[in-house]
Amino acid sequence: KQEVTQIPAALSVPEGENLVLNCSFTDSAIYNLQWFRQDPGKGLTSLLLIQSSQREQTSGRLNASLDKSSGRSTLYIAASQPGDSATYLCAVGGSSNAGGTSYGKLTFGQGTILTVHP
Amino acid sequence: DGGITQSPKYLFRKEGQNVTLSCEQNLNHDAMYWYRQDPGQGLRLIYYSQIVNDFQKGDIAEGYSVSREKKESFPLTVTSAQKNPTAFYLCASIVQGGAGELFFGEGSRLTVL
Numbered sequence: 001k002q003e004v005t006q007i008p009a010a011l012s013v014p015e016g017e018n019l020v021l022n023c024s025f026t027d028s029a030i031y032n033l034q035w036f037r038q039d040p041g042k043g044l045t046s047l048l049l050i051q052s053s054q055r056e057q058t059s060g061r062l063n064a065s066l067d068k069s070s071g072r073s074t075l076y077i078a079a080s081q082p083g084d085s086a087t088y089l090c091a092v093g094g095s096s097n098a099g100g101t102s103y104g105k106l107t108f109g110q111g112t113i114l115t116v117h118p
Numbered sequence: 119d120g121g122i123t124q125s126p127k128y129l130f131r132k133e134g135q136n137v138t139l140s141c142e143q144n145l146n147h148d149a150m151y152w153y154r155q156d157p158g159q160g161l162r163l164i165y166y167s168q169i170v171n172d173f174q175k176g177d178i179a180e181g182y183s184v185s186r187e188k189k190e191s192f193p194l195t196v197t198s199a200q201k202n203p204t205a206f207y208l209c210a211s212i213v214q215g216g217a218g219e220l221f222f223g224e225g226s227r228l229t230v231l
Contacts (some may be wrong), residue, residue, distance in 0.1 A: 015214040030179040034218070034219065042224055042225065043122075043124075043223050044161075044220075045222070046220065051218075089161075091161075093218055103161060103220075104166060105166060105176070106163075108160035109160055110160045111160070
């Protein structure tokens with residue numbers, strides 16, 4: 001059974017710092033890996049999606065890497081801002097199979113609560 | 119604007135009552151999902167549907183029921199058999215066979231009194 005772990009559980013940094021959030025998973029047979037952001041009491045917003053054949057994806061100040069063989073992904077946030085304060089969730093999708101797969105069946109980590117203070 | 123609409127945002131229920139959470143999407147997505155989120159835990163899959171009139175159980179389906187009569191709608195009923203229903207419920211959808219990006223609604227918070 002796939003298990004996803006995120007470290008650290010919480011992180012507090014001053015504005016302007018570059019930071020790294022970590023995600024590890026136990027089964028390397030994945031279809032993709034997604035990073036989401038969640039604000040308090042809100043739904044999830046997709047930040048980056050990495051297909052299993054890819055090594056990284058970038059969007060603005062965000063960069064996510066994937067090392068499938070070691071079961072690890074990192075989310076790098078450059079020049080952090082107070083508006084980046086949120087919970088960041090990592091989720092992996094299972095591998096495809098001959099019978100087809102439902103790509104929305106994700107296994108989630110527990111999240112990293114990020115606080116960026118001015 | 120295209121998106122996923124969940125209602126109600128907050129819902130209070132007495133023990134022994136069934137409640138239904140609504141999820142509507144206008145993204146023309148094929149597949150829809152219900153996840154449950156509890157404090158300190160990751161999201162867990164309740165039910166999902168890849169096509170109209172068909173749905174499958176997720177990891178924690180006991181005490182829940184769903185229907186998929188229209189492509190746009192995937193309501194979730196929390197029955198009295200669900201022993202610990204207080205949670206944040208999230209509906210999501212995806213284009214089947216696409217890149218796999220999952221889109222979420224804003225969630226519904228259910229509290230059992």
